Amino acid sequence: MCGIIGLFLKDQSLQPRLGKLLAEMLVTMTDRGPDSAGVAVYSSDEIDTIKVTLQSLNPEADFAELQQKLGAEMGCTVDVQIVDTHAIVRLPGSRAGDITDALAQVCPSLRVMSTGKSVEIFKEVGLPAEVIERFSIDKLSGSHGIGHTRMATESAVTTLGAHPFSTGYDQCLVHNGSLSNHNLKRRELIREGLTFETDNDTEVAAAYLTHKLNQGNSLGEALEASIDDLDGFYTFLVGTQNGFGVLRDPIACKPAVLAETDQYVAFGSEYRALVNLPDIQSAKVWEPEPATVYFWEH
Amino acid sequence: MEYDITATGIRGLNEKLHAEPADSSQNWNVVNPNGAHAIAVGLNAPLNVSINGSTGYYCAGMNKLASVKVHGSVGPGAAENMMSGSLTVDGDASQYAGASGHGGLLNIKGNASSRCGISMKGINIVVHGNIGHMSAFMAQSGNLVVLGDAGDALGDSLYEARLFVRGEVKSLGADCIEKPMREEHIAFLAELLNEAGADATPDQFKRYGSARELYHFNIDNASAY
Numbered sequence: 001m002c003g004i005i006g007l008f009l010k011d012q013s014l015q016p017r018l019g020k021l022l023a024e025m026l027v028t029m030t031d032r033g034p035d036s037a038g039v040a041v042y043s044s045d046e047i048d049t050i051k052v053t054l055q056s057l058n059p060e061a062d063f064a065e066l067q068q069k070l071g072a073e074m075g076c077t078v079d080v081q082i083v084d085t086h087a088i089v090r091l092p093g094s095r096a097g098d099i100t101d102a103l104a105q106v107c108p109s110l111r112v113m114s115t116g117k118s119v120e121i122f123k124e125v126g127l128p129a130e131v132i133e134r135f136s137i138d139k140l141s142g143s144h145g146i147g148h149t150r151m152a153t154e155s156a157v158t159t160l161g162a163h164p165f166s167t168g169y170d171q172c173l174v175h176n177g178s179l180s181n182h183n184l185k186r187r188e189l190i191r192e193g194l195t196f197e198t199d200n201d202t203e204v205a206a207a208y209l210t211h212k213l214n215q216g217n218s219l220g221e222a223l224e225a226s227i228d229d230l231d232g233f234y235t236f237l238v239g240t241q242n243g244f245g246v247l248r249d250p251i252a253c254k255p256a257v258l259a260e261t262d263q264y265v266a267f268g269s270e271y272r273a274l275v276n277l278p279d280i281q282s283a284k285v286w287e288p289e290p291a292t293v294y295f296w297e298h
Numbered sequence: 299m300e301y302d303i304t305a306t307g308i309r310g311l312n313e314k315l316h317a318e319p320a321d322s323s324q325n326w327n328v329v330n331p332n333g334a335h336a337i338a339v340g341l342n343a344p345l346n347v348s349i350n351g352s353t354g355y356y357c358a359g360m361n362k363l364a365s366v367k368v369h370g371s372v373g374p375g376a377a378e379n380m381m382s383g384s385l386t387v388d389g390d391a392s393q394y395a396g397a398s399g400h401g402g403l404l405n406i407k408g409n410a411s412s413r414c415g416i417s418m419k420g421i422n423i424v425v426h427g428n429i430g431h432m433s434a435f436m437a438q439s440g441n442l443v444v445l446g447d448a449g450d451a452l453g454d455s456l457y458e459a460r461l462f463v464r465g466e467v468k469s470l471g472a473d474c475i476e477k478p479m480r481e482e483h484i485a486f487l488a489e490l491l492n493e494a495g496a497d498a499t500p501d502q503f504k505r506y507g508s509a510r511e512l513y514h515f516n517i518d519n520a521s522a523y
Contacts, residue, residue, distance in 0.1 A: 251413055252431075255374060255392065271352050271373060272333030285352070285371065287392055287411050290431065 002176040003029025003269045004163075006146040006237045007277075008244050008296050011263035013177055014278070015043075019140030025266075026128045026147040032176075033151035033271055036162035037131040038123025039115065040172045040239050043142035050096045052089040053113040053121050054103075055159060058084045062107050074098055084134045085159070086113065086122055093117070111152045111160065111197070117169030118143075118241045123162040139203045143298060146239045146267075148174035154182070155200040165206035170241035175202040176254045176269055177233035185230065205230055209238070223247045223293045239266055243297035252290035259283040265296045304330035308337060315364075318343045328412055333373065338366050341383070358385040377404045393430070395403065396423045399440065405494045412449065415442045418459055424494035434461055435471065443490060445498050453506055457513075461506040462487055464498055472522045473512040477505045 005025040009015055022039055059082065066087065067080040079090040082129055091099065096115070103110055114121040122135040128149045132138055148163035149154040155161050164172040179185075182201035185208060190196070194207045208230060212222035219240055226236075227250065235254040238245045246267055259266045259274050261283045268274045271285065288294055301311050311328065318324055320343050328349045331337055335354040338347050341364035349357070351371035362381040371389030380399040390408035397413065399421025406423070412430035416425050420440045428446035435451070437459030447465035454471020460483070461474075470476075479487075480498070487500035511519055 075464070253393070257392075270333055270354055272354055275332040287390070290412070 001032045001151040002163075002173045003032030003149045003273070004147065004176050004235065004237050004267070005029060005269070005273050006144070006174075006239070006244050006246075006267040008265040009142075009263070010265070012143075014263055015143060016141045018043075018142045018145055018196040019136075020138045021277060022130045022145045022147050022275050023138040025268060026132065026149055027109050028275075029149050029238075029269055029275045030128050034126040034127055035150045035152045035157045036123065036159070037128040037133075037147070037149045037233040038121065038162045038164050038174075038175075039132070039137050039147040040119055040164040041137070041140045041142045041145040042118040042170075042239060042241065043120075043140070044118040044241070046090065048093045049090050050093050050115065050117055051120060052091070052099055052115050053119075054087045054089060055085055055111045055113050055123075056087070056107075057085075057109065059087070062110060063087050066107065070102055071155060073102045073106050083122065083136070085124060086089045086135065088120055112166075114164075114166040114170075114172060116241060119166075119170050119172060119239065121164050121166060121172060123148075123164065124159050125157055125162065144239065144244055146172065146174050146237050147246060148176075153178050154202075155198055158198070160198050163202060164189050164239070165200075165203050167206040167238070168210040168290040170239075171209070171213070171219075172239045173202065173206045173209065174237045175205060176235045177249070179205060179230055179232035179234065181231040201232070205234070205236065219245060220293050220295055227291050235269070240297075243295060244285075245293060246288050247293050248288055250291040254286050257285060258288055258294065259285045299324060300327045300329065302335070303334050304327050304332055308334045310336065312339060314365045315341055315345060315347065318345055331370070335373070341366070342350070343382070351418070352389065363384060371408065377421070381406065390427070391425075396421050399423070401440075403490075403493065409446070415440070415459070418442065422490055424490065424496055426494075426496060428465070431468075432471070434459055435473075437461075441486075441490060443487065443494070443496070443503070445496060453508070455512060456506075456508040458508060462500075463502040463506065464502045465506075467504075467506070471504065474506055475509045477507045479503065479505050 071078040081088040163174040179201040182204040209222045235256045236247045311465045322343045326347045332349040333354045339359040345364040347366045356375045357441045358366040358377040359374045359378040360454045362513040364383045367386045376395045377385040378397045380402045382402045384403040386405040391406045391410040394413040395410045396404040398417045406425045409427035410429045414429045414433040416435045418437045418440045422441045423441045423449040431449035434453045443462045448467045450469045451471035453474030456474045484500040
């Protein structure tokens with residue numbers, strides 16, 4: 001099953017409430033998937049800074065001196081904000097290309113959840129309410145975000161198997177469904193030089209989109225291409241620095257509801273995820289068409 | 299009688315509705331449905347249930363005798379396996395509305411999405427807007443009336459259900475063909491449109507039904523399956 005939600009704010013005055021609204025939406029979807037949960041939040045308040053979200057199996061040991069070690073290794077000022085098992089590393093935008101090598105030297109066991117100017121990804125095993133509390137997601141502000149609560153079908157219940165999956169710089173993906181040709185596509189993408197952390201089907205979809213974007217396609221074009229290349233059931237919700245997009249497979253068994261007002265665009269696997277949003281009674285509410293790309297940008 | 303789902307829970311509502319006497323025509327006003335699942339399922343008395351807001355999965359599923367009205371939209375599987383009575387939806391219906399319904403009237407004032415009336419077995423469904431793909435798949439009997447357009451593969455592997463569409467049909471499914479509107483169809487459709495309060499006349503519709511070539515497997519038809 002799985003439950004997915006997303007919120008794209010048009011009205012800036014709602015930004016301080018983004019985390020709280022996303023948290024309520026995700027908790028409502030708990031019974032669609034109680035295995036693990038995750039949220040990606042986009043907020044870009046610091047000019048010329050990039051953010052790298054890291055996750056650790058031993059956060060106390062790994063994060064204790066990370067700021068000093070990374071700073072020394074990279075020769076620049078690095079800020080590390082520890083949030084439970086995750087840490088947000090902020091560093092000058094000009095050094096974005098050096099972080100992977102520096103992490104390999106300083107602490108190779110750390111996992112990179114996301115990299116980008118705006119995105120932060122928090123995900124762990126557990127119920128949505130537990131994951132939200134661990135990372136204080138309800139306190140976060142931002143311009144848009146997506147979330148997922150998982151009922152595992154394709155791979156193990158682990159932190160890395162949880163969604164969102166990062167699909168590249170400031171991009172991420174959540175998925176409700178199951179892909180049937182993910183092993184074939186994974187082998188093809190490995191030959192193209194992409195790397196994988198899990199056996200998860202959604203990671204293949206994420207890597208597929210990254211590959212298409214690296215080839216110069218727009219996100220819309222990459223999503224259009226996935227209709228032909230990815231086989232199986234899916235409702236995808238994709239986040240980018242400026243917006244989010246929705247795509248359902250041509251059969252469209254996986255549920256999806258969109259709502260739009262002057263203040264926001266909201267997505268939920270079910271309508272009940274949306275009922276606490278401001279002024280939802282006057283929103284335009286509809287079901288996205290199969291095999292049709294929807295996209296909103298700031 | 300009034301019932302607040304958000305305050306008191308869905309299970310309490312269905313228990314009260316099931317506890318009504320078999321001949322009760324009590325009026326029930328349900329507020330704050332907030333997309334909850336399985337609202338007013340399995341009713342077994344001629345109750346009048348009004349739901350003020352949108353519902354989740356399986357609203358009025360397995361309904362018998364009751365008249366259920368939703369002043370909002372309904373989630374997947376509305377009126378699934380309805381036996382008799384009616385479900386009226388002011389807004390839209392999600393996928394597989396009226397699936398496997400045996401009887402009664404499902405009256406959707408907005409649009410219905412994919413698989414509307416899949417495997418219907420005697421129910422009448424009137425959709426005032428459009429319907430999505432694979433509607434009336436393997437539909438066995440009953441009538442599906444669409445005032446708007448139908449999506450891909452309408453009536454795929456159809457048995458004896460009758461399909462009436464006023465607008466465009468994107469494509470017909472395997473073994474589904476257009477058939478002539480005879481007097482009996484026009485008379486029946488006029489009655490059903492009137493019952494559903496539909497702003498349409500029977501002469502505006504085309505009828506679709508089964509070519510009856512796929513009832514039994516025939517190797518010559520293998521490519522059509």
